Amino acid sequence: MITRSPSLTDQVKAHLKERIVSGAFEEGRIPSETELATELGVSRTTIRDALSRLENEGSIYRKQGAGTFVNEPGLQIKSRLEEMWSYEEVLRDHGYTPSVRVVAVTSEPASQPLAADLGIEPGEQLLVVEKVFLEDDLPVALTYNRIPARLVTGKIAKAEGALPLYDLLDRHCDRQLSYYLSEIIPVALPTHEATELGVPRRTPALSFEEIGFDQNNDPVAQSTSFFRDDLLRFRLIRRKAGA
Amino acid sequence: MITRSPSLTDQVKAHLKERIVSGAFEEGRIPSETELATELGVSRTTIRDALSRLENEGSIYRKQGAGTFVNEPGLQIKSRLEEMWSYEEVLRDHGYTPSVRVVAVTSEPASQPLAADLGIEPGEQLLVVEKVFLEDDLPVALTYNRIPARLVTGKIAKAEGALPLYDLLDRHCDRQLSYYLSEIIPVALPTHEATELGVPRRTPALSFEEIGFDQNNDPVAQSTSFFRDDLLRFRLIRRKAGA
DNA sequence: AAGTGGTCTAGACCACTAT
DNA sequence: TAGTGGTCTAGACCACTTC
Numbered sequence: 001m002i003t004r005s006p007s008l009t010d011q012v013k014a015h016l017k018e019r020i021v022s023g024a025f026e027e028g029r030i031p032s033e034t035e036l037a038t039e040l041g042v043s044r045t046t047i048r049d050a051l052s053r054l055e056n057e058g059s060i061y062r063k064q065g066a067g068t069f070v071n072e073p074g075l076q077i078k079s080r081l082e083e084m085w086s087y088e089e090v091l092r093d094h095g096y097t098p099s100v101r102v103v104a105v106t107s108e109p110a111s112q113p114l115a116a117d118l119g120i121e122p123g124e125q126l127l128v129v130e131k132v133f134l135e136d137d138l139p140v141a142l143t144y145n146r147i148p149a150r151l152v153t154g155k156i157a158k159a160e161g162a163l164p165l166y167d168l169l170d171r172h173c174d175r176q177l178s179y180y181l182s183e184i185i186p187v188a189l190p191t192h193e194a195t196e197l198g199v200p201r202r203t204p205a206l207s208f209e210e211i212g213f214d215q216n217n218d219p220v221a222q223s224t225s226f227f228r229d230d231l232l233r234f235r236l237i238r239r240k241a242g243a
Numbered sequence: 244m245i246t247r248s249p250s251l252t253d254q255v256k257a258h259l260k261e262r263i264v265s266g267a268f269e270e271g272r273i274p275s276e277t278e279l280a281t282e283l284g285v286s287r288t289t290i291r292d293a294l295s296r297l298e299n300e301g302s303i304y305r306k307q308g309a310g311t312f313v314n315e316p317g318l319q320i321k322s323r324l325e326e327m328w329s330y331e332e333v334l335r336d337h338g339y340t341p342s343v344r345v346v347a348v349t350s351e352p353a354s355q356p357l358a359a360d361l362g363i364e365p366g367e368q369l370l371v372v373e374k375v376f377l378e379d380d381l382p383v384a385l386t387y388n389r390i391p392a393r394l395v396t397g398k399i400a401k402a403e404g405a406l407p408l409y410d411l412l413d414r415h416c417d418r419q420l421s422y423y424l425s426e427i428i429p430v431a432l433p434t435h436e437a438t439e440l441g442v443p444r445r446t447p448a449l450s451f452e453e454i455g456f457d458q459n460n461d462p463v464a465q466s467t468s469f470f471r472d473d474l475l476r477f478r479l480i481r482r483k484a485g486a
Numbered sequence: 487a488a489g490t491g492g493t494c495t496a497g498a499c500c501a502c503t504a505t
Numbered sequence: 506t507a508g509t510g511g512t513c514t515a516g517a518c519c520a521c522t523t524c
Contacts, residue, residue, distance in 0.1 A: 007493065032509060043495045048510085058424075061460050064510045065502035071460060073424055081427070082325055085483045180481040181301075181316055184324070186429045186447040186472050204429040204447055210481070217304050217314060229429050238423040238453070240328050250512065275490060286514045291491085307491045308521030492520075501511075 008042055013050040015040070020059055020070050028070035030060060057083070058237045074237065081236040086164040087133050087141050087225075094232065096135035102161040103130040103142075103196065107149065117211050118148055118219045125149035129161040129168075132196055139197045140232050143225040147173070151220060165212065165221060175214040177221070182210040193226050205229055251285055256293035258283070263302055263313055271313035273303060300326070301480045317480065324479040329407040330376050330384050330468075337475065339378035345404040346373040346385075346439065350392065360454050361391055361462045368392035372404040372411075375439055382440045383475050386468040390416070394463065408455065408464060418457040420464070425453040436469050448472055 006014075016036075019025060030036075033051065037044040051068060054060045058074025078093045091098035106128045115122040126146045133141040145165050151173045160168065166177045185207045194201040205226050212221040227234075249257075259279075262268060273279075276294065280287040294311060297303045301317025321336045334341035349371045358365040369389045376384040388408050394416045403411065409420045428450045437444040448469050455464040470477075 009493075034509085043497095045496085046494065049493090051510095061421075062510060063458070063503075065508080066504070067509060069460070073454070073456065073460075073462075077424070082479055082481060083483075084481055178304075178482075181320070182479050182481050184427065184449065184477045184479070186449045188431065188445075188447045202431075204431045206427065206429045206449075211316070213316065215306070217312070217316075219316075234427045236325055236425050236427070238325055238327055238425050239421075240326075252512075277490085286516095288515085289513060292512090294491095305491060306522080308489080309523075310490060488523085490520100490522075493518085495517080496515100498514080499512085501509100503509075504507090 008046050009049040009053075012036075012040060012042060012046060013053055016050060016054060017059060020054070021075065025070055028072070030068040030070065032067065077235045077237070079235075081234050084234075086166065087143070088164065090232070091133060091135055091140060096140070098140075099134050100162045101132045101134060102158055103132055105129050105156060105158050105161045108146075110146075110148070114146065114222055117222055118146075120148050120150075127152055127156065129156075131161065135231070138231065139228065141225060141227050142193055142196050143223055146222045147220065151175070165223065169212075169214070169220055173220065175218075175220050177212050178215050178217070180210040180212050180223070182208050185209060187226070189226060197226065197228050199228060206234070251289050252292040252296075255279075255283060255285060255289055256296055259293060259297060260302060263297070264318065268313055271315070273311040273313065275310065320478045320480070322478070324477050327477075329409065330386070331407065333475070334376060334378055334383060339383070341383075342377050343405045344375045344377060345401055346375055348372050348399060348401050348404045351389075353389075353391070357389065357465055360465055361389075363391050363393075370395055370399065372399075374404065378474070381474065382471065384468060384470045385436055385439050386466055389465045390463065394418070408466070412455075412457070412463055416463065418461075418463050420455050421458050421460070423453040423455050423466070425451050428452060430469070432469060440469065440471050442471060449477070 031039070033044050033047050036047045040047070051060065051062070055062055057080060058071055058077055060068055061071045062068045079090045084090050088098045088100070108126055108128055109123045110118065110120060110126050112122045114126070115124065127149050129145045131143050132139050147169070153172055156172060169175045169177050187205055187207045188202040189197065189199065189205050191201045194203060206229060208223065208225040210223045211219050212223065214220045274282070276287050276290050279290045283290070294303065294305070298305055300323060301314055301320055303311055304314045305311045322333045327333050331341045331343070351369055351371055352366045353361065353363060353369050355365045357369070358367065370392050372388045374386050375382050390412070396415055399411070399415060412418045412420050430448055430450045431445040432440065432442065432448050434444045437446060449472065451466065451468040453466045454462050455466065457463045
């Protein structure tokens, strides 16, 4: 319990999360911060950091002067929108055993708006990877990942397209994906996307338009994704900005 | 600068945010935490708290060993999904001058699933407020707020329906709305909603299905909302869960 | 080697809730 | 009034980037 890396805070958070989901706290009451600090042999600050994160993700709530409690409704959220990372993970969180099918690995010139998003010249070549995520044989999501070709070192085999974007960028571009800036758009599925997802065309669906940034805050990829609402639904917690 | 309430951290955060958006930091480089602490006369911890929040909302980014920098792309986000509170505010953030039209204040019995969400018995009466948010004369959003009638003290005039849900609950139920648990759903707008929003029926749109919880973590309201995607688009930042 | 952000501690005092 | 979470301090040490 006293090893470095993962950080103490992370360990405390994981430990508490485990006790929370296993229902170890009677009546949903979590011991006071001072108690936890003594029990786990860390400072109250560390406990508070861990609790703040758990509160943020909706697992607990705190009432000044009263105590800290398990937040049952918040525990129902399997994957929070702001913390989604790879779609495989999201599907696993939903209890699926996901697989990936690479539809196509192609190349195309960047359109004007795309070039602006990626900070490159219009017409520069983009590597495009089209993937479908399935649970068993049921398609759940379809994504297009577009990466400026000049960032890519070496050739990318079609099989490698199955890698999560993070790993692909890490291996072939030596860049670490740091975050996405995402836009959520409602669409009626076009013919191609509907076919790949196995639903009638014009089915209402969510679409994400995203730009991925690397560790230096430079744009490295643009992604467009479509989801089957009947199989995958997104949830989040909305709070007042100040909190 | 040394008054209590708002907290020191909030004051520091607001101060830094102001300097960031006004472009006061050359080349996007923000002074070191130690410098800021000395300059503002607070502890480094306070500075770090403020910076962490700014980082979380995308205004800055930090690189260990290197420094703290302004995050230009992040500054473009007007309203982050997780921090949306009242729709009037959202519209103001988008540069609109919003107004509200109360379509109807009615009453209906709770359906089975709704009752489960709100922790009441099926068939219990709900107060339903239907509102349209407009910028000038253009409808941007339509919402239904449903509140268990037995929570409401006193009669609610139609004009009062225009109040933000937060204020309505505060005045007539003596409860403070603490957070929403939201589901994002793609829809083809039904006839009534399409008409109120002034678009063709079956237009693709985003819909939120939400449950609002009060300061004691009890459910107090259920809301359904529809948005005109051409006038209001939602953005967010997606990060790895651990970060 | 110098400077930056990341983690952690120990302790003080305040605001609020319960009883 | 006792106990809880909320805020803030001062300082130590570590990991990392930069030169």
